[in-house]
Amino acid sequence: MKNLLENLIENNRKYVDYGKLASYIPELEKSNKNDLGIYVVTLDGKEYGAGEWEKKFTIQSISKVVSLMVAIMDNGRDKVFSRVGVEPTGDSFNSIVSLNRKPSMKPFNPMVNAGAIVTTSLISGDTEEEKFEKILNFTKKVTGNSSVGMNEEVYKSESQTGDRNRALAYFMKSNGTLNGNIDSILDLYFKQCSIEINARDLARFGAMLANDGVLPWSGERVISRDVCRIVKTIMVTCGMYDDSGKFAVHIGIPAKSGVGGGIMASVPRRMGIGVFGPALDEKGNSIGGSHILKDLSEELDLSIF
Ligand code: DON
Numbered sequence: 001m002k003n004l005l006e007n008l009i010e011n012n013r014k015y016v017d018y019g020k021l022a023s024y025i026p027e028l029e030k031s032n033k034n035d036l037g038i039y040v041v042t043l044d045g046k047e048y049g050a051g052e053w054e055k056k057f058t059i060q061s062i063s064k065v066v067s068l069m070v071a072i073m074d075n076g077r078d079k080v081f082s083r084v085g086v087e088p089t090g091d092s093f094n095s096i097v098s099l100n101r102k103p104s105m106k107p108f109n110p111m112v113n114a115g116a117i118v119t120t121s122l123i124s125g126d127t128e129e130e131k132f133e134k135i136l137n138f139t140k141k142v143t144g145n146s147s148v149g150m151n152e153e154v155y156k157s158e159s160q161t162g163d164r165n166r167a168l169a170y171f172m173k174s175n176g177t178l179n180g181n182i183d184s185i186l187d188l189y190f191k192q193c194s195i196e197i198n199a200r201d202l203a204r205f206g207a208m209l210a211n212d213g214v215l216p217w218s219g220e221r222v223i224s225r226d227v228c229r230i231v232k233t234i235m236v237t238c239g240m241y242d243d244s245g246k247f248a249v250h251i252g253i254p255a256k257s258g259v260g261g262g263i264m265a266s267v268p269r270r271m272g273i274g275v276f277g278p279a280l281d282e283k284g285n286s287i288g289g290s291h292i293l294k295d296l297s298e299e300l301d302l303s304i305f
Helices: 002-018 026-030 060-075 077-083 113-121 128-143 152-161 163-174 182-193 199-210 225-238 241-250 287-300
Strands: 037-042 047-051 195-197 255-257 262-267 271-276
Touching: 002 037, 002 047, 002 287, 026 152, 037 199, 037 287, 047 199, 060 077, 060 113, 060 128, 060 182, 060 199, 060 225, 060 255, 060 262, 077 113, 077 225, 113 163, 113 182, 128 182, 128 195, 128 199, 152 182, 163 182, 182 195, 199 225, 199 262, 199 271, 225 241, 241 287, 262 287, 271 287
Parallel strands: none
Antiparallel strands: 037 047, 037 271, 255 262, 262 271
């Protein structure tokens, strides 16, 4: 397996030339475009890494999976899905157009920015700090890494340049689909996106989902099997945004991407996979990471379909 992963990194490094670093969050442009790493955690307890799997990067949109789980634990699934849908948009992750589609106008799904801002707003706690602690602690739990923290520079950069997210949030406030203190909700969202992890953390997260909510390394259940099933389904239909259909056809693994370059993938009952490559395709997904997952899926017959 280790040789296979090393070959996949070698063979797919050429694709990073065709990708671009996320520049709309200026701090992310400081990443090394050539980085590419992968880590695999199998449910029978084996772990393998290749390339730059140890490098830290920000979790970005992969945090939307964490906040969705925390919001469901706090409110129950019916309340959460009365506020955010489960339908793919076919639009980009930060699109505003789908928010104006009647009849309900609620955001289409929890993986696009608008939907994630709503799920984050549903997390309970007396203060913003308490809510962030909950998100951070759950991230620590699902990654099995108690040293996970937030990247202060990326957080500041997001917060300073997050006008699109502000526009989404205030638009939703105006039509009644987002309630509460908008600045505080956005601040929490920017913080959750700025949590720093590496490919191993993502692979462990994916392994927990592959194991139906039980941490494979300790046997502890952290989320119900039912919530796991919901999360993986939404990852298939919406996790790679307007590339989700193509990703399902060619790779066939529940996955979630982030503009920091990470992809967390979960092969039910088999393994979790974390990939890292900050050069992104035009949809905002890691270009090298997607190619590696395609090859790995073919090589090990990982498609769930
Ligand atoms: O809100 C944003 O735009 C970023 N913090 C996260 C977007 C993202 O990761 C989209 N993923 N591919």
